[in-house]
Amino acid sequence: MPGTPVNTKTDNERELNFWENLYFPELFKGLGFSLNKITDEPTYTLQYPEEQWYPPDSYRGRPVLVEENGRPRCVSCNLCARACPPLAISMQSQEVDNVKEREPEWFEINMLRCIYCGFCEEVCPEEAIIMSKEYDMTFQSRDEAVFGLDRLLKPKEQMQDRLEYLDQYKNRQFGQQWDFQQDNNLHSVKDQHFLDWLADEGMKGLKNTHLRDDPKASSGEQSWGSQREEPAFSEHAPE
Amino acid sequence: MATAPQFPGLDFGDKFRFWPKHNEKIYERLEAKHAWIEEKRAAQGDGGVPATEWSEEDPLENEMILNMGPQHPATHGVLRCVVKLDGETIEKAVLDIGYLHRGIEKLAESKTYQEFMPYTDRMDYLSPYSNNVAWCLAVEKLAGIEIPERAAWIRMIMCELARISSHCLWLGVGLMDAGAVSGFLWTFQQREDIYSIFDEVAGARFTVSHARIGGVASDLTPRSFELIRAFCDSFREELASWQKFLNRNRIWIERNKDVGRITKEEAIELGMTGPNLRGSGVEYDVRRFEPYLKYDEVDFTIPIRDEGDCLARYFLRLEEMEQSIRIIEQCLDRMPEGPIRADDAKQAYPSKDEVYYSMEGMIHDFMYTDVGTQAPKGANAYHAVESPKGELGFYLTSDGTGRPFRVRINAPSFTNLQGMEYIMEGSLVADTVVIIGSIDPVMGEADK
Numbered sequence: 122m123p124g125t126p127v128n129t130k131t132d133n134e135r136e137l138n139f140w141e142n143l144y145f146p147e148l149f150k151g152l153g154f155s156l157n158k159i160t161d162e163p164t165y166t167l168q169y170p171e172e173q174w175y176p177p178d179s180y181r182g183r184p185v186l187v188e189e190n191g192r193p194r195c196v197s198c199n200l201c202a203r204a205c206p207p208l209a210i211s212m213q214s215q216e217v218d219n220v221k222e223r224e225p226e227w228f229e230i231n232m233l234r235c236i237y238c239g240f241c242e243e244v245c246p247e248e249a250i251i252m253s254k255e256y257d258m259t260f261q262s263r264d265e266a267v268f269g270l271d272r273l274l275k276p277k278e279q280m281q282d283r284l285e286y287l288d289q290y291k292n293r294q295f296g297q298q299w300d301f302q303q304d305n306n307l308h309s310v311k312d313q314h315f316l317d318w319l320a321d322e323g324m325k326g327l328k329n330t331h332l333r334d335d336p337k338a339s340s341g342e343q344s345w346g347s348q349r350e351e352p353a354f355s356e357h358a359p360e
Numbered sequence: 361m362a363t364a365p366q367f368p369g370l371d372f373g374d375k376f377r378f379w380p381k382h383n384e385k386i387y388e389r390l391e392a393k394h395a396w397i398e399e400k401r402a403a404q405g406d407g408g409v410p411a412t413e414w415s416e417e418d419p420l421e422n423e424m425i426l427n428m429g430p431q432h433p434a435t436h437g438v439l440r441c442v443v444k445l446d447g448e449t450i451e452k453a454v455l456d457i458g459y460l461h462r463g464i465e466k467l468a469e470s471k472t473y474q475e476f477m478p479y480t481d482r483m484d485y486l487s488p489y490s491n492n493v494a495w496c497l498a499v500e501k502l503a504g505i506e507i508p509e510r511a512a513w514i515r516m517i518m519c520e521l522a523r524i525s526s527h528c529l530w531l532g533v534g535l536m537d538a539g540a541v542s543g544f545l546w547t548f549q550q551r552e553d554i555y556s557i558f559d560e561v562a563g564a565r566f567t568v569s570h571a572r573i574g575g576v577a578s579d580l581t582p583r584s585f586e587l588i589r590a591f592c593d594s595f596r597e598e599l600a601s602w603q604k605f606l607n608r609n610r611i612w613i614e615r616n617k618d619v620g621r622i623t624k625e626e627a628i629e630l631g632m633t634g635p636n637l638r639g640s641g642v643e644y645d646v647r648r649f650e651p652y653l654k655y656d657e658v659d660f661t662i663p664i665r666d667e668g669d670c671l672a673r674y675f676l677r678l679e680e681m682e683q684s685i686r687i688i689e690q691c692l693d694r695m696p697e698g699p700i701r702a703d704d705a706k707q708a709y710p711s712k713d714e715v716y717y718s719m720e721g722m723i724h725d726f727m728y729t730d731v732g733t734q735a736p737k738g739a740n741a742y743h744a745v746e747s748p749k750g751e752l753g754f755y756l757t758s759d760g761t762g763r764p765f766r767v768r769i770n771a772p773s774f775t776n777l778q779g780m781e782y783i784m785e786g787s788l789v790a791d792t793v794v795i796i797g798s799i800d801p802v803m804g805e806a807d808k
């Protein structure tokens with residue numbers, strides 16, 4: 122039977138004999154134990170600022186945004202901000218004129234709030250925010266601890282270790298075996314094969330699907346009371 | 361009494377100016393407490409002053425009220441003991457807890473089940489993985505989620521490592537309380553090895569957050585298997601050397617023997633749990649009596665002692681560490697290949713491959729993050745695990761949404777502290793630190 126309770130008391134485990142009762146031998150026994158540890162065992166500690174510790178690939182350091190071909194992978198879907206337990210992430214999206222259509226206008230992580238739990242990485246549908254190996258950050262002020270796009274973006278090539286770890290141990294599908302290929306990727310219109318095919322067919326790139334000439338978009342000036350009128354026409358889409 | 365605040369906007373009434381009142385009540389309680397020592401004196405009638413007049417007749421000024429904590433280093437956090445001393449003997453004791461109160465039971469009500477995970481890390485911060493697992497198991501019971509076999513074995517290994525890590529800290533701090541400061545370093549070295557394993561497996565040394573509802577977050581790397589196996593071997597030797605050093609050590613034995621004694625009946629009455637309960641001869645361990653994960657499939661024993669003093673608890677915890685190593689080795693041998701999370705997007709996160717390459721996967725990812733696991737309306741579940749400190753249970757009530765309607769945490773440190781006052785009364789002041797160390801409360805958990 123697993124987990125059998127057993128009274129494993131041995132005889133005399135609570136009683137000491139005459140020799141063990143002598144006080145001084147015990148003192149030296151204790152000192153000897155420490156001395157043995159000091160002399161016989163290799164140094165366990167690191168001389169920290171001089172010797173740096175290099176974390177394993179699984180390490181969750183500060184989150185960074187992956188930069189691919191000079192642009193952030195992020196499509197600014199706000200899912201990481203939703204999943205973030207200490208509410209450290211905030212961002213503003215903007216529409217852009219490439220196939221991804223959306224990008225963060227600004228993206229901020231407050232590193233003083235961040236608890237390095239890795240939930241942002243776990244939920245990100247684009248593998249755009251991942252945890253780096255950077256663990257020693259110091260700030261001179263609270264404002265400095267709010268990282269913007271300039272400090273968050275890291276080229277994909279620099280994050281290769283982490284991306285490979287994720288690919289091998291975290292991303293592996295465990296459910297029903299899909300026969301997926303990147304070409305089948307419905308949501309990834311940035312797929313290069315598809316773009317190549319478009320180019321072959323004589324279309325250069327995807328047109329933005331909804332460059333809105335949006336009659337509902339307002340300039341924010343009009344009254345919404347009884348004087349309400351149709352909002353003025355505005356070119357909402359960026360150039 | 362505190363005066364009214366100068367800033368009208370910050371006038372919270374009496375809500376946050378509770379301190380003087382609270383403090384007064386503590387002292388009142390101390391005075392009103394009818395400790396057994398008074399009873400004993402009155403019953404004996406040894407010719408001295410009757411107990412009722414004791415406090416008036418104190419020519420030598422033996423009596424004093426002493427505040428130990430909340431910043432006392434030996435209190436393992438922020439535990440405040442107000443004790444009334446008669447010379448060196450503690451006559452009455454009152455504990456004051458709540459200095460680390462963060463209200464996480466209430467916080468849980470506004471989080472999805474998955475989002476609450478990092479908070480459990482910070483409850484019993486000496487063994488975060490056990491708390492993660494306890495939370496996951498409770499939610500899985502509530503929502504009826506089956507976890508794949510591999511995930512169960514991974515969880516078990518990590519739970520047992522967390523137990524060793526917690527007991528290592530208990531031993532190191534216990535040695536330090538008894539005067540052997542360097543002992544803390546030797547046990548902490550083993551803890552560091554365990555941290556490295558957690559680092560390799562979960563990605564963080566301390567706040568792991570690795571278990572997930574429906575499984576675990578990531579698979580074990582080959583390197584982590586190596587690390588765990590190497591640790592099992594080295595730790596056996598290390599443990600043996602500690603035993604050789606401490607088991608027959610007069611200083612250690614005299615500091616612990618017959619200190620903080622609780623009998624079997626008292627332990628049950630006071631509601632002690634974990635090693636404190638087993639140290640008094642009660643054969644209770646959740647791993648045996650309500651097996652969760654795969655504990656009913658591995659072979660291990662549950663060490664018991666009858667004496668109920670600090671020395672008995674010392675022997676017991678050391679043997680528990682040995683048993684943990686045994687469990688880990690069996691887990692490593694028997695772990696099958698397979699999935700690490702439940703294959704149902706309503707119960708667990710889909711794999712990232714699905715999320716990246718299929719529309720359904722991505723939708724599931726968004727839905728699971730925002731809505732989370734939805735337990736049936738009105739369901740409630742209690743699930744307990746044997747954490748290093750004792751029975752750690754979560755009681756969850758669901759209202760059908762992705763967030764718990766109410767969470768109640770049955771924390772072992774809190775229940776163990778119930779016995780503290782009783783144990784302290786009648787013991788010596790110098791023994792309090794040893795007793796606190798031996799009861800092993802963690803205030804992050806007791807205060808929640």
